[in-house]
Amino acid sequence: MTTIMPVSWNEKTKPHLFCPGCGHAIILKQLGFAVDEMGIPRDTTFGIDIGCSLLAWNFFNIDTIQTHHGRTVPVMAGYKMVKPKRVALAYMGEGGAYAIGLQSLLHAAFRNNPITVVVVNNENYAMTGGQMSPSTLPGTITATTPHGKTSGFGPGMKGPELVRGVADKTAFITRASVSNPMGIKMALKRAIENQIKNNSFSFVEILSICPTNWKTNAEASFDKLKELESYYAIGEVK
Amino acid sequence: MATKQLFITGNEAAVLGALEAGAKVMFGYPITPATEILQGWIAKTEKDDKLQYLQTEDEIAAGFGVIGAVLGGVKAFTASAGPGHILLQDPVSMAENARIPFVGIMMQRGGPSTGTVNFSQQEVNLAAFGGNGDGLRVVYSASSVAEMYEHVIKAFSTAWKYRLPTFVLGDGYLGKMKATVTLRAPLQSVAATPLLQEKGKATYIRNCYSSEEALGEVLAKNISDWNEARGKIAESESLHASGAKNVIIAHGLVASAVKEALPELRSKSISIGLFRPITLNPLDKKGLVRATESAKKIFIFESALNQFARIIRYELPPKDIEIVEIPKPAEGFTPEEIIKHVEGVL
Numbered sequence: 089m090t091t092i093m094p095v096s097w098n099e100k101t102k103p104h105l106f107c108p109g110c111g112h113a114i115i116l117k118q119l120g121f122a123v124d125e126m127g128i129p130r131d132t133t134f135g136i137d138i139g140c141s142l143l144a145w146n147f148f149n150i151d152t153i154q155t156h157h158g159r160t161v162p163v164m165a166g167y168k169m170v171k172p173k174r175v176a177l178a179y180m181g182e183g184g185a186y187a188i189g190l191q192s193l194l195h196a197a198f199r200n201n202p203i204t205v206v207v208v209n210n211e212n213y214a215m216t217g218g219q220m221s222p223s224t225l226p227g228t229i230t231a232t233t234p235h236g237k238t239s240g241f242g243p244g245m246k247g248p249e250l251v252r253g254v255a256d257k258t259a260f261i262t263r264a265s266v267s268n269p270m271g272i273k274m275a276l277k278r279a280i281e282n283q284i285k286n287n288s289f290s291f292v293e294i295l296s297i298c299p300t301n302w303k304t305n306a307e308a309s310f311d312k313l314k315e316l317e318s319y320y321a322i323g324e325v326k
Numbered sequence: 327m328a329t330k331q332l333f334i335t336g337n338e339a340a341v342l343g344a345l346e347a348g349a350k351v352m353f354g355y356p357i358t359p360a361t362e363i364l365q366g367w368i369a370k371t372e373k374d375d376k377l378q379y380l381q382t383e384d385e386i387a388a389g390f391g392v393i394g395a396v397l398g399g400v401k402a403f404t405a406s407a408g409p410g411h412i413l414l415q416d417p418v419s420m421a422e423n424a425r426i427p428f429v430g431i432m433m434q435r436g437g438p439s440t441g442t443v444n445f446s447q448q449e450v451n452l453a454a455f456g457g458n459g460d461g462l463r464v465v466y467s468a469s470s471v472a473e474m475y476e477h478v479i480k481a482f483s484t485a486w487k488y489r490l491p492t493f494v495l496g497d498g499y500l501g502k503m504k505a506t507v508t509l510r511a512p513l514q515s516v517a518a519t520p521l522l523q524e525k526g527k528a529t530y531i532r533n534c535y536s537s538e539e540a541l542g543e544v545l546a547k548n549i550s551d552w553n554e555a556r557g558k559i560a561e562s563e564s565l566h567a568s569g570a571k572n573v574i575i576a577h578g579l580v581a582s583a584v585k586e587a588l589p590e591l592r593s594k595s596i597s598i599g600l601f602r603p604i605t606l607n608p609l610d611k612k613g614l615v616r617a618t619e620s621a622k623k624i625f626i627f628e629s630a631l632n633q634f635a636r637i638i639r640y641e642l643p644p645k646d647i648e649i650v651e652i653p654k655p656a657e658g659f660t661p662e663e664i665i666k667h668v669e670g671v672l
């Protein structure tokens with residue numbers, strides 16, 4: 089049965105606190121549906137991070153732990169070690185995943201810790217006001233690249249491809265986009281299944297929109313998302 | 327009370343203490359002089375499949391791994407030193423605010439940055455007041471191999487009973503020195519209990535707040551709990567301090583050296599005793615007041631630049647007592663030196 093809101097959502101905390109048009113809301117809705125459809129809300133523990141993802145601290149009727157700087161990965165890895173039957177989700181932005189917490193992300197993938205990491209990539213540090221992140225595309229003007237991101241800061245970092253390089257062959261690694269909500273749900277379900285069935289690491293990067301910091305209306309937000317999609321290929325990274 | 331006599335190092339004693347306390351998992355990163363705790367724990371996991379370990383990519387991950395396992399309702403710990411202890415302040419700050427029973431065993435190294443890999447008492451500030459919080463964490467200071475065992479057991483109980491991050495400090499040599507010890511397990515350790523509901527109503531653990539008032543409420547509750555618990559947690563030892571005109575205050579291995587120096591000083595008809603805080607945070611204020619009731623002079627010996635002395639001075643009631651601080655950062659004291667210092671002043 090299709091519902092308007094996922095059953096696993098905590099309706100007392102809706103409407104949510106994300107900015108109007110924020111991609112997080114689309115992604116968290118699909119995550120809710122994925123968890124509902126898999127029948128695992130009671131078996132899941134949700135780890136979130138600092139930055140915009142922290143606004144989801146009471147988003148679901150699911151035990152939730154909020155930490156910072158990508159440390160949600162080692163927290164969920166430690167949790168999963170002692171609770172192997174629980175589904176461990178680590179949800180964060182690309183700043184936590186690819187900059188300050190990259191070391192932990194790579195090593196969790198390298199060790200094949202059986203957790204599912206979800207990275208929302210909106211190519212900027214949104215909570216702090218739109219600074220450059222590792223995945224900001226070259227030439228993009230941000231609060232810390234007033235003349236556009238130059239080659240001195242590297243190209244846009246491809247997280248899933250980077251993780252693939254160190255991950256076990258049983259790890260499921262993919263990229264989705266908020267332009268295709270159903271695709272997000274399918275990716276999340278496959279990733280969670282990989283954790284449950286193969287006791288293996290899984291990683292979903294979701295390209296997202298940030299109208300507030302991008303200073304874009306709905307149409308321009310999705311135009312920019314298309315640009316991201318042309319640089320960051322959607323689909324499983326094998 | 328179970329007793330057992332063994333010839334072991336302080337690091338080995340720490341491992342045995344964690345086992346006795348019911349710890350199930352250790353997260354760690356190799357660092358001198360605490361490495362043998364990780365190795366020793368791994369050796370134990372070989373013999374018991376209920377025990378686990380993870381050698382992490384760094385101490386930040388080790389600390390957050392501990393938090394994850396603790397959130398799973400299991401006693402978990404880490405061990406580190408110096409620069410690793412600095413990185414651990416990140417997870418411990420979260421544990422302090424979110425009331426997570428984190429346990430860390432820190433074998434202090436000398437000097438800032440990497441310094442020496444040997445002895446110091448320079449991680450007192452870090453253990454007691456490090457991080458972006460107010461120092462609501464318990465710090466035990468072990469002064470012998472046997473105490474390392476006992477304090478580690480106690481640390482788990484304190485952490486889980488009061489939901490406070492708890493450190494056991496050893497000074498570098500203590501991890502490496504070997505002694506014949508009779509291990510005495512304190513009273514039955516406090517059991518681990520779930521922090522997340524998992525099946526019932528969702529539990530939300532966060533360390534982000536959208537207003538000063540919302541955080542203020544949490545901090546006020548944490549501070550109130552701390553103030554209520556501190557008298558129950560604080561521990562100290564007094565030796566000949568009652569009625570003494572001179573009291574030496576020291577902790578850890580420095581206090582052990584003082585214990586060796588005392589008989590000679592007292593044999594020279596010097597009225598002198600020792601006050602040794604077992605918990606550096608919270609400090610046993612009542613014990614300190616009692617031990618210094620008749621004192622005219624207090625000597626504070628420590629292998630750091632006044633880190634311990636600041637804690638003592640803060641808790642000491644205003645009184646006409648001369649305080650002589652003898653700091654020797656990152657270097658140890660022999661009993662002979664202590665005697666010389668005291669005689670030089672008196």
